[in-house]
Amino acid sequence: MRYNILYFASLRDGAGRDSEEVESVHADASQLYDELRQRHGFTARQQTLRLAVNGAFASWDHELADGDEVAFLPPVSGG
Amino acid sequence: MRYNILYFASLRDGAGRDSEEVESVHADASQLYDELRQRHGFTARQQTLRLAVNGAFASWDHELADGDEVAFLPPVSGG
Amino acid sequence: MSRFRLSDQPIDAATLARALADASAGACVTFEGWVRNENAGRLVQRLDYQAYVPLAQTEGERILAEARQRFALVDTACVHRIGALAIGDLAVWVGVSAAHRDAAFAACRYIIDEVKQRVPIWKNEHYAGGESGWLHPDNTPVK
């Protein structure tokens, strides 16, 4: 499946880009994150991240679909 | 003794003036207030008022001195 | 540097807030009291504030000093209007800056609560129909 992955904060620094198109066999967001973590050498553990799919927060058991926009969100620090 | 009495809010309305020079035998503030209450027909009971002498809050057992500026303060309502 | 002020002119909130700024301040909380068109079910048309000016000044400063002592503040100020005000007018402004927001919120609340309870200022509301009345600190009528 093809995903558009968005990166923010430490993950953006780690990936060296804002976003990327990714081809993956995983419909499970945790497994997708693990794959990207290995590829880019992210240090953030999945448990510290929130998942967002197509611009909305989603739980980690949300099943991904082809063409989804997926973001793994580090702890926020606005304000 | 001579006092300069200041009036505010409902007492100012009752006395029809901001202030007045008063000659009184009372050095006790409660007795002085009773005298003025009778003179002007104030409805406010002394227990509802705070006393100020020479620009500072004072307790009701504060002994007044000749020439004091005395104010009987109704409950405040700023803000 | 008098931080508590009575004013017979409109209050410039933006200028007052800017004056609280400091490189060590991360939070600024302000309270504005506006003249409402209604109190206790009666339509208010305008109001007058009367003050015992020198004592109000002293007591206001004392409240700000208490706040500075109780809370970790960078700066604080308060201005209260006197004279005739219309609906919507800014009647009282309190501003507090602090390193962190806990102290700023707590101090701002402390100051406005104490000002309303202790500072010798009196509000006379003028109602639709021509009546008027002095108020207690809880905005109930006197007598």
Place this chain on the structure above:
Amino acid sequence: MSRFRLSDQPIDAATLARALADASAGACVTFEGWVRNENAGRLVQRLDYQAYVPLAQTEGERILAEARQRFALVDTACVHRIGALAIGDLAVWVGVSAAHRDAAFAACRYIIDEVKQRVPIWKNEHYAGGESGWLHPDNTPVK
């Protein structure tokens, strides 16, 4: 009428506060978050805010809607800066108007607390010495 806004331009607090006015509003509480020169013992020189804009917008609006539901408000708004900020810059503004101050204080505090916890915005602090780092909601460093 979007009440939560991300802005890459300076925030005009005075104009925002005026827009909360209403004849039925007696209290207005505002919170301003300013960029401090220090965090956790390190000298901060400037910072950058990054945001996941569409989700930040949705989540910010949701927080304001929650505040309107929980507290008796007249109006509320919030603006958060994104991009590069200097020491002293206004980073986030929250304003609440209400008939009475209890609701205004409580709602203002609720909104800034929730914004800091939930809205996808990230702060990157640049320190004296050239280092920089992303922060957690409690302003401790990530890793």
